[in-house]
Amino acid sequence: MYATTYHKPKTLSEAVSLYENSEEPSYLSGGHTLIPTLKSRLAAPQHLIDVRAIPELSGIEVTADKVIIGSATKHAVVAASREIKAAIPALSGLAGSIGDVQVRHMGTIGGSTANNDPAADYPAAVLALDAVVHTDRRAIPAGDYFQGLYTTALEPGEILARVEFKIPEIAGYAKFRNPASRYSMAAAFVARHRDGHIRVAITGAGNEGVFRWTEAEERLTENLSAEALEGLTIDPSLMMGDMHAPADYRAHLVAVMTRRAVQNLGGTHIL
Amino acid sequence: MKSPLQTIAPDVIMHPLKQPKPESAELSPEMKLVREALFKHVGKPIPRKEDGRLITGKGRFSDDFSLPGQTYAAIVRSPYPHARILGIDKSEALASEGVLLVLTGEDILADDIKPIPHNPVPSTNFDMKLRAKDGSHAFTGPHYLLPSDKARHVGEAVAIVVAETAAQAADGAEKVVIDWEELPYVTDTAKAAAPGAPTIWDEVPDNVFIDTTFGDKEGTDAAFARADHVVKAEFHIQRVTGVTMEPRSSLGSYDPETGRYTLYAGSGGAVRQKNELSKVLGIEPKDLRVLSFDVGGNFGTRNRVYVEFGLVLWASAKIGRPVKYTATRSESFLTDYQGRDLVTKVELAIRKDGKFLAMRADNLSNVGGRAVSLSPLSKGSGLITGSYDIPYATLRARAVFSNTMCTQAYRSSGRPEVTYAIERLVELAADQLGFDKLELRRMNLIPPSAMPYTNAVGSVYDSGEYEKNMDRALELSGWATFDARKAEAATRGKLLGRGFANYVESSIGTPKERAEIEIKDDGNIEVVIGTQPSGQGHETSFAQVVADMIQVPVEKVWIVLGDTDIVSVGGGSHSGRSMRHAGTVMAMASAGLLAEGRKRAAELLGSTADRIDFEGGVFKLRNSNRTIDIFELGRRTRESHGPLRVVKDNEMHTPVFPNGAAVCEVEIDRDTGHVQIVRYTTIDDVGRCINPLIVHGQTHGGIAQGVGQAMWELCAIDQNSGQPLAGSFMDYGLPRSDTMPSFKCEIAEVISPTNPLGIKAGGEGGTTPALATVVNAVVDALSEFGVKDIQMPVTPANVWRAMNSGRKAS
Numbered sequence A: 001m002y003a004t005t006y007h008k009p010k011t012l013s014e015a016v017s018l019y020e021n022s023e024e025p026s027y028l029s030g031g032h033t034l035i036p037t038l039k040s041r042l043a044a045p046q047h048l049i050d051v052r053a054i055p056e057l058s059g060i061e062v063t064a065d066k067v068i069i070g071s072a073t074k075h076a077v078v079a080a081s082r083e084i085k086a087a088i089p090a091l092s093g094l095a096g097s098i099g100d101v102q103v104r105h106m107g108t109i110g111g112s113t114a115n116n117d118p119a120a121d122y123p124a125a126v127l128a129l130d131a132v133v134h135t136d137r138r139a140i141p142a143g144d145y146f147q148g149l150y151t152t153a154l155e156p157g158e159i160l161a162r163v164e165f166k167i168p169e170i171a172g173y174a175k176f177r178n179p180a181s182r183y184s185m186a187a188a189f190v191a192r193h194r195d196g197h198i199r200v201a202i203t204g205a206g207n208e209g210v211f212r213w214t215e216a217e218e219r220l221t222e223n224l225s226a227e228a229l230e231g232l233t234i235d236p237s238l239m240m241g242d243m244h245a246p247a248d249y250r251a252h253l254v255a256v257m258t259r260r261a262v263q264n265l266g267g268t269h270i271l
Numbered sequence B: 001m002k003s004p005l006q007t008i009a010p011d012v013i014m015h016p017l018k019q020p021k022p023e024s025a026e027l028s029p030e031m032k033l034v035r036e037a038l039f040k041h042v043g044k045p046i047p048r049k050e051d052g053r054l055i056t057g058k059g060r061f062s063d064d065f066s067l068p069g070q071t072y073a074a075i076v077r078s079p080y081p082h083a084r085i086l087g088i089d090k091s092e093a094l095a096s097e098g099v100l101l102v103l104t105g106e107d108i109l110a111d112d113i114k115p116i117p118h119n120p121v122p123s124t125n126f127d128m129k130l131r132a133k134d135g136s137h138a139f140t141g142p143h144y145l146l147p148s149d150k151a152r153h154v155g156e157a158v159a160i161v162v163a164e165t166a167a168q169a170a171d172g173a174e175k176v177v178i179d180w181e182e183l184p185y186v187t188d189t190a191k192a193a194a195p196g197a198p199t200i201w202d203e204v205p206d207n208v209f210i211d212t213t214f215g216d217k218e219g220t221d222a223a224f225a226r227a228d229h230v231v232k233a234e235f236h237i238q239r240v241t242g243v244t245m246e247p248r249s250s251l252g253s254y255d256p257e258t259g260r261y262t263l264y265a266g267s268g269g270a271v272r273q274k275n276e277l278s279k280v281l282g283i284e285p286k287d288l289r290v291l292s293f294d295v296g297g298n299f300g301t302r303n304r305v306y307v308e309f310g311l312v313l314w315a316s317a318k319i320g321r322p323v324k325y326t327a328t329r330s331e332s333f334l335t336d337y338q339g340r341d342l343v344t345k346v347e348l349a350i351r352k353d354g355k356f357l358a359m360r361a362d363n364l365s366n367v368g369g370r371a372v373s374l375s376p377l378s379k380g381s382g383l384i385t386g387s388y389d390i391p392y393a394t395l396r397a398r399a400v401f402s403n404t405m406c407t408q409a410y411r412s413s414g415r416p417e418v419t420y421a422i423e424r425l426v427e428l429a430a431d432q433l434g435f436d437k438l439e440l441r442r443m444n445l446i447p448p449s450a451m452p453y454t455n456a457v458g459s460v461y462d463s464g465e466y467e468k469n470m471d472r473a474l475e476l477s478g479w480a481t482f483d484a485r486k487a488e489a490a491t492r493g494k495l496l497g498r499g500f501a502n503y504v505e506s507s508i509g510t511p512k513e514r515a516e517i518e519i520k521d522d523g524n525i526e527v528v529i530g531t532q533p534s535g536q537g538h539e540t541s542f543a544q545v546v547a548d549m550i551q552v553p554v555e556k557v558w559i560v561l562g563d564t565d566i567v568s569v570g571g572g573s574h575s576g577r578s579m580r581h582a583g584t585v586m587a588m589a590s591a592g593l594l595a596e597g598r599k600r601a602a603e604l605l606g607s608t609a610d611r612i613d614f615e616g617g618v619f620k621l622r623n624s625n626r627t628i629d630i631f632e633l634g635r636r637t638r639e640s641h642g643p644l645r646v647v648k649d650n651e652m653h654t655p656v657f658p659n660g661a662a663v664c665e666v667e668i669d670r671d672t673g674h675v676q677i678v679r680y681t682t683i684d685d686v687g688r689c690i691n692p693l694i695v696h697g698q699t700h701g702g703i704a705q706g707v708g709q710a711m712w713e714l715c716a717i718d719q720n721s722g723q724p725l726a727g728s729f730m731d732y733g734l735p736r737s738d739t740m741p742s743f744k745c746e747i748a749e750v751i752s753p754t755n756p757l758g759i760k761a762g763g764e765g766g767t768t769p770a771l772a773t774v775v776n777a778v779v780d781a782l783s784e785f786g787v788k789d790i791q792m793p794v795t796p797a798n799v800w801r802a803m804n805s806g807r808k809a810s
């Protein structure tokens, strides 16, 4: 780790102004992505601006049709929330499936969504649940928010404040974990929204990060059952490939996990 | 049975072993006492004494030590698998804030710092004699603390930077500028030995520095000619690493007043570190004190000397301040001594009725950039025929250099590899020839009546009831009711498979051990011993032995280890040697202590030693009511006779052969290839079991480590760049509590005739058969897809590929 200066602002404006007036700043939330990167000297921000003490970034609100989660909310808190579990069980199951106990008690939804790791879990929920990402300055629909590996619509200095999920009629999440890292190697979040439209978001597999599998959505719109997906495959050239899962295997897993998400609507299926 | 051993060609070295005389043949009166000991504590599952200390953070691990004025070291490592060092510019690093010292391979030569005397070729009478192709002593590649010529693997240390803080040292390390000339490299085991491979050492142009053939070639050839069937296979038991919880760490300091060096460094045995590092520094062993207290995992990775240990000592003398180096986890993945990496080609000659007639093996061990230890190749060589009576065998054992980190003995060194080969081969033979895989094994197992049994390469198995192990393991595992479980699993879309393997392994290890036992005035007994636990519970099981002998509560016995100023001789902990060697010498020392006590008690009570009885920690004059407690005796005679204390040395050469069997059941998800182990059963003949709780714990860990290799672990290297791919837990898969079933383990105690306590060894037996057992189960589960073999680790991707191709995966 290189030497760095730590700040813990108490307001959004203080955080933004610290960011704008510092050389090589970086926001810090749970630190469970950023700190390992710093420790291996792969990043060298000179100022770390911890956003967790900013009141606007915390709290959970569940309304008749929305679940709104402050960006500094830890995975464990989302997983344990009764209101979220009642509203979107697949979302609370997803949060409870991230990493391990220690990770879930440090990592945050905002950090995960801002980071947009192609193997992270939350991006699948954000996309499939047609969420709106609220920042210190605007509201970004999920469809515009994710822009490729580790890339989002967030501008430098922009703070992710809350994620607003639409409560679907029903949703399911199925994940096949990487045998080493336990991040997703292929995972599908399937949701039928109250207006009847279907969203299928795939994470862990695509070579441009999280994406909507529109062919699967079309089939499931007609018939929300695993049988409807029979024979549907995805092009391996769209997939990541590595020592754990070559692209053709990932493509296969995407199809299987999408079927399993449908078979497990109202919950999760984690392998 | 007649040993088929004969010299076959001038370049073939014969195994020197004849029938060894059991060392316990002549028992002294005191050793009889050992034999007849009440075994009050021995055999009981006493909870570990050390656990309270360890789980409340009171362990003393290497990085816990700090000295006044301490500085910090960072290591500059090679980014290339093979590259010549054309020059190193230290100036920018030296100018960096806080940097005190930068040293390179040139400085090593200038200061006449010697290579680490690893002595990689095992040399006891019972080790297979490994030689170069022409029969000469092999060139093993000098291991300087820093090379001056070239780097031979990614991560090789090429410079050390010492600074006031760890961060400054790391900053300085980034500023060491090295002029590299990249060279062609080879990392793959078979390719390294293939003609035309890049040369790692000019002294060995073809990289193959060991090439020895063992066994009776004519007899083997004749048996193969006679055979009705020959079954062949080739396996790669892949490279893995130890993944200790505590990364390696060292703190060196030099005292100019006394001229003495001190090293705090956790290892597999401080005495070896002292002896070898003193040679590196060119000093007398007495001028180096090594302290190694609590060690957070070893598995073999810490048995040999690391360059950083020598570097901190050398640097501390140069700057006159203590120097500390603690590896990061990434550095550990890159440069902890690694394990396995054996390519083996095996052939089995079989008679029509299934009787094994002969075996051929061609074993190629990848030692990495230089040879640190040939233990894996050697140990495995003696056991290629496994638990089976195979009258003839020949083995070609080769070792090859490559551009990878060095390998070393890794949990159960060499034995899981050859067990994998024979147990997979038997399975393939049964499948190809239509035998029942269990019956084929049973028919060829070595019967108890043949013990001691000399196998076809000359190893003498001391004792064992192999078929009984097999029966018991099958019974415990519910083998007979498998079909019902398989049918049930199928309803859930799961493929159930079962695997079985027998094993026999050897425990040799450094033959010498010393114990010192002293009766302390405060009512405790102190035992000084030269083994080094890294989680094996020696503080408890060793105390049990002494407590039994001296007939006192086990709480009164304290084990002292890990400081070479106190522990002068000691073989360390490896090869399952500790309990057998330490247990025996402690029992002998206890007996000696009692003899001395009897003498003193006689004097005090006005009689002769032969009239003194000893019971329950109390000496008693026979036919009287005059007694004295052993602690009281110590106190009362201290002034006149000195402390009641005994030092005992013992040497035991005869190896023992722990053995057993394992059964594994796996459930494979048909759609994804995900493998879940659902049942795991073992039976282990450990000889006399001192503490079943500890042995079971060791077995559980051993199983997890073996299963880990079979299922997840791999030091993967990108063939296109020579770069290691598994540099962190993101890519190196380990077993976890939720991926392991609850184990069913049973201990069989067939007392070994080779040592007074009858001990064999425990802990490695969990690992030895695990690789074969898991893979046999996976192949069984995939049988309907026509899968006959699969490369480890059996990751979901490999399983899926195998299902799809019905051929050997990847």
Ligand SMILES: Cc1cc2nc3c(=O)[nH]c(=O)nc-3n(C[C@H](O)[C@H](O)[C@H](O)COP(=O)(O)OP(=O)(O)OC[C@H]3O[C@@H](n4cnc5c(N)ncnc54)[C@H](O)[C@@H]3O)c2cc1C
Residues within 6 Å of the ligand: A026, A027, A028, A029, A030, A031, A032, A033, A034, A035, A036, A051, A071, A097, A098, A099, A100, A103, A106, A107, A108, A109, A110, A111, A112, A113, A114, A115, A117, A119, A120, A121, A122, A154, A158, A159, A160, A161, A181, A182, A183, A184
């Ligand atoms: C061992 C381990 C296992 C893991 N397993 C999983 C897993 O299975 N699935 C999974 O999804 N994740 C996993 N993670 C990642 C974990 O969930 C991370 O915590 C998370 O992805 C990042 O959240 P954080 O709060 O730790 O963010 P940080 O590490 O603090 O920050 C991450 C990035 O986001 C930026 N950032 C943070 N907050 C904001 C904000 N409010 N506005 C703008 N930018 C911001 C930071 O500047 C940084 O670039 C794992 C992590 C570890 C260490």
